[in-house]
Amino acid sequence: MRRAGLLGVLTAGLVTMFATISAWAEALPSFAANGTLTVCTNPTLPPMTFVNGAEASALAGFDVDLVREIAGVWNLRPDIVQMDFEGMFPSLSAGRCGMVISGVMRQATRERNFDAIPYYESSMVVIARTGTPKISSFSELSGQTVAIETGTSYGRLIDIENTALAAHGKPPIRVQLYPSEDQVIQQVLLGRAHAAMSQDVEVLYRRQQLGGKVTTIFKPDIPDFHDFAIYIRKDAVDKARLEHAVEELRRRGTLTALAHKWNIGDTLEETAPARGAPSRFDVQTFLSALTSRAFFKGAAMTLIMALLSHVTAIAISIPIALALNGRRSLIHPVLSAYVAVFRGAPTLLQLLFIWNALPQFLPVFRESWFTPFLAAWISLSINESAYQVEINRAALRAVDRGQSLAAEALGMKKSHVYWHIVFPQALRIALPPTINDFISLLKTTSLASVISLQELLAVTQIQVARTFQFTEYYSAALVWYLGIVFFFLYVQNRIERRFTWADRDKAAAHDA
C-alpha cells in the first residue's frame, strides 16, 4: 500500500515537471491552435503585404515573411487569411485569426481593445505629386483635400488638426476616404486630392513603381505613428510571448535582413532608382490579366457563389411564397417579417453581421469550418430568398385560379396540380425577373470581398494594389463580368423560346 502510494506521488510529480518544462520550452501563445498560426492581412500594401504576381495565393512582403519567421520561432504552420482592411479587427475579435499583421501602426486608441507589439520603425508621411512644395505643418493643408485609407487612424489625426484650424478661423482639411492604399495614391495622381497620407516605406515603393510621380512633402514626428505593430486580442501572457519572439528575430538579425530584402531601409529613399512611368493603357497587361488563372478563378468563384446562392434562395422561397399565398395562419406574420427584414437590410450589413457579429454570440461559428465561402453563401441565399419570395408570390398569383380548379376537377392530387399545372405556368412569369435578380446577385457577390472571399473584384483589387495599373485590371474584370452576364441573357432567351405556348404567333411558328 505505502509503496504504491509513494510511486503514485512520484509519477504525478514527474508528469507535472515535464509538462512545465515543455510548456516553458515552447512558450506558445494561446491563439496557436492545432499547430497553426492564423494571421489576418490585407494584401494591398506593398512592400509590407501584397500579392506578388498574378496568383492570388502568392502573398509576399515584409509582413508576410515576418509571419513565417514568427511561426518558425514557435514551430507552427503559418496560415495567412486575406481580407479587407476593415474586416481585420472584427475578425481578430471574433477569434477568426490570432494576429493581425498588415502594415498597421501601433496606436494608443487601438491598444485599448487589443495588444500591440511593435516590430519595425516607420513614420507617417504626407505625399503629393512631384513638384508640390514641401510643408512644415499640417495647418498648411487647410482648405485642401487629403485622401486617406478607410479604417486607418490618419482620420483622427486630421480631426484634431481641424479643431485647431477651426479655433483659428481657418477652413478645415477636407478628407476623402478610400478602401485601399493604391486608391488613395491614385487620387493624388488624378489631382482629385492635393495630398495623401501613408507610411514612408510604401511611398518609397510607389515612387519606384510610378516613376517618381509622387513625393513626400511632410514627415511629421508624431509618437502615435512611429511603429508598425502586430495586433493580438488582449492577453498579457500572449503579449509577452510574442514580444519575446519578435525580440528573438531582432537579435538574430532577421528583421534587418527582411528590411533589406524589401527595400525599406532608411538610406534607400534618396537613391531609389525611378522606373519609367507606366503607359496609359498597356494592352499586354490587360490581355495577360484577362487570361490569367487568378481572374479565371475569381470569375469562377463569383459565378459559383451566385449560382449556389440563387438556387438555395429559390428553394427557400417557394415554400414561403406558397404559405404566404395560402390561407392566413400563425406563421404568416413570421414569414412576412423574414421577407421584410432581409429585403430591408443592406446586403453588405448582412454579410458583416454573419461573419463578424454572429461568432461573438455563437462560438461554433469561429471554427475553421465556417469559411468565408459558407458565410457568403448563407448571407446571399437568405438575402436573395427574400426578393425571390416576392417574385414567386406574384408569379403564383398570376396563374389563373381556374387552372388549379380544372386540374382538381380532373381528380389530380394537390402535388400534381402544383408540379404539372401551376409551377410550369408560374415559371414562365417568374423567369424574366428571376434572371434579372440573378444578374444583380452576380454583381452583389463582389461585396463578399469584405469577408475575404476571393471573388472577381477582390482579385482585381489585389492586382491593382500590386501593379498600380487600374485601367488594365478594371477592364479585365469588366470583360469577365459582362461575359458572364451576356451568357445568362442568352440562356434566358433560349429558355423563353420554350414558352411559345404563351404567344399565338410564336406558337404558330413553332408548328411550321
Added chain:
Amino acid sequence: MTLNRLPDPEKRLSIRDLSKLYNEFVALDHISLDIEQGEKIVVLGPSGSGKSTFIRCLNRIEPHDSGVLMIDGKIIDQKTDLTELRGRVGMVFQNYNLFPHLTVLENCAVAPRLVRSIPRGQAEDTARRILAQVGIAEQASKYPIQLSGGQQQRVAIARALCMDPEIILFDEPTAALDPEAISGVVLIINDLAAQGITTVCVTHEMGFARRIADRIVFMDKGRVQEITPPEEFFTAPRSARAHAFLNEMIRF
C-alpha cells in the same frame, strides 16, 4: 312530380335538401332532384341564382353544407375519395380553363397519366381517339392559344371524356360561341347521352336549352322553382318566377 324524402339509390344522381352557405349567404337552399342515367338536364335561372354553385357541389369542388348527395347509390361527403368521384363526374368550365402550357393532346392525356397512372402512349392513343370523336383530331399538337373558341370548347369536353366519366357537368358551355359552334356542342352532348353519359348543363342560351334538355331545372335565389320538360317550360312555365324570367329573356 313528387320525390321520396329519402335518396333513391337506383338513380344515377339523387339529391335531397342540398344546401350551401357562403358565410351567412344561402347560395343553395334545400335542392332536391333525381337524375337518370343518360339524362340531359339543363339548369336555367337568373344570374346569381346559384346554378354554378349547384353543379360545383356535384363533383365536390364546392362541398355542400347539408342535405344528401348520392351518386350511384353512394353518399358523397367528406369521407368520399375525391379522385374517384372526379373520375366519375367530369366538368367543363365556362371559359374552358385549358392548360395553356400543354398541347391539346397533353391537355387530354395529363390527367389519365397522373391520376390513373396510365402509360403515356396509351393515354395519348385514347386522347387521339376522343379528339377524333369530338371532331378536332387534326389539332392534337397545337397549343390552346392557337385554337378558336369552339375548338377550345371541344378540347375541354375531350379532356373531361378522357377520364371516362359517367356524368359531365357543363357550366355555360355556349357562352362564348357562335351559332355554328353551338350546334356542334349540341351534337356532341346528344352523342354523349347516346353513350349513356349523364349531362348537367348550366346555360343562358334558350335555343340551346330547348334543343338538348330532357328536363329543365329552373332556379332562383338558391332554390329550385320548377322542374319541367322543355316544351312545357318554354310555352307554359308553372312558376311565376320562370314566367318573369322568360319574358325578360325574350325582351333581349
